[in-house]
Amino acid sequence: MRAAIVGGGIVGAALAAELLGRAEVVLLEAETQPGLGATSKATGGLRHQFSHPALVRLSLLSIPVYQAMPEAGFRRHGYLFVTTNPARLEAMREAVAMQQGLGVPSRLLDPAEVAAMVPGIRTDDLVGGTFCAWDGSANPTDALGAFLRRGVNIRLGCRVEGLLPGGGVRTTAGDIPADAVVVACGAWAHDLLASEGVAIPVAAFRRQVFVMTPPAGFPTGIPMTIDQDTGWYVHPERSGMLLFGGTDRDDRPGMEEVVDWDGLPRVLDAATRRVPALADASLVRGYAGVRALTPDDLPIVGPVPGRPGLWLSVGWGGHGFMHAPGGAKVLADLLLRGKTDLLDASALSLERFSDPHRKGEQTAF
């Protein structure tokens, strides 16, 4: 099989690496450098704590790949989710039961256990939290480079402009015939596919990150901590810096990557309400990237019905880095065997959005 993969971010690179020796693959990247899209903005978080089993299975398929990749700099620091909301804690309890059923050692915590994990965290208003010691982080750009160095045939500065009627793509560097075209170009996929008459429910949303120096004496070695009520997270970097983000989930769709400094007071307010000592953290810089989100927060991985030879690996939202290796295994199975035993692929299909029996959108967390 000859496969043309559109998009040299982590998703396209992981798929190209997965297909090495099994198909003739070319990876097409519009920019003169790979990974400048969302991949360069990802903070590198890797977690098993999701509310949908397909996402947990993707983590179980993916995270060991990064653990076994020395270049990725895998760190296991755990993820801690906390909430003040009893109904939310109930949903988290159900999610933990499902995760444990899949072999993940996540667990429910009471406020006292939360307090022991993050010294100085305010817990008097919390009803509880969840923690998984297997969660951690790695470096997306270094992982991307490691996938490419496995021998991937990548063409840089090669923008895909459309599909060829007989199979393959039309690019700024000429036509490239192929048996399979995989669209894996993140937030740009929507418009590329729309110009070919294919509608996908994927929208780009800006997400901001503020890099902070911790206050003097602030504990090192805390887990990645997420306040489920405000969305605020603090991600501990290897360097000792802290990344703040997560309070912008109500942003309007758009591709703009300019930092909205009005978002800074919001993130600082959420931070200091949960961990008062962080009032003395100081801002180093802020940056923004875009996430390509689907209505249910699951990616779209599989064929486009009625368009033979056209495949998707898009809508990876805020977990495309962590799930890229697993998504690549699933899609390689579908491409080469027509099926996969790795997970229920119907949960990731484009058809799920036109299922008349589908219940209202339930966003996975």
Ligand SMILES: Cc1cc2nc3c(=O)[nH]c(=O)nc-3n(C[C@H](O)[C@H](O)[C@H](O)COP(=O)(O)OP(=O)(O)OC[C@H]3O[C@@H](n4cnc5c(N)ncnc54)[C@H](O)[C@@H]3O)c2cc1C
């Ligand atoms: C602030 C922020 C923090 C995040 N943190 C995390 C995290 O902690 N953990 C996690 O797992 N995920 C995280 N993510 C999400 C993650 O970054 C994405 O899900 C992931 O990078 C998606 O990878 P991708 O390859 O699909 O897209 P991208 O990295 O955007 O790559 C798409 C590529 O396609 C190219 N392209 C576009 N159009 C064309 C065309 N017509 N022809 C050829 N090439 C084209 C682009 O140039 C780009 O290189 C975060 C995202 C943001 C914005």
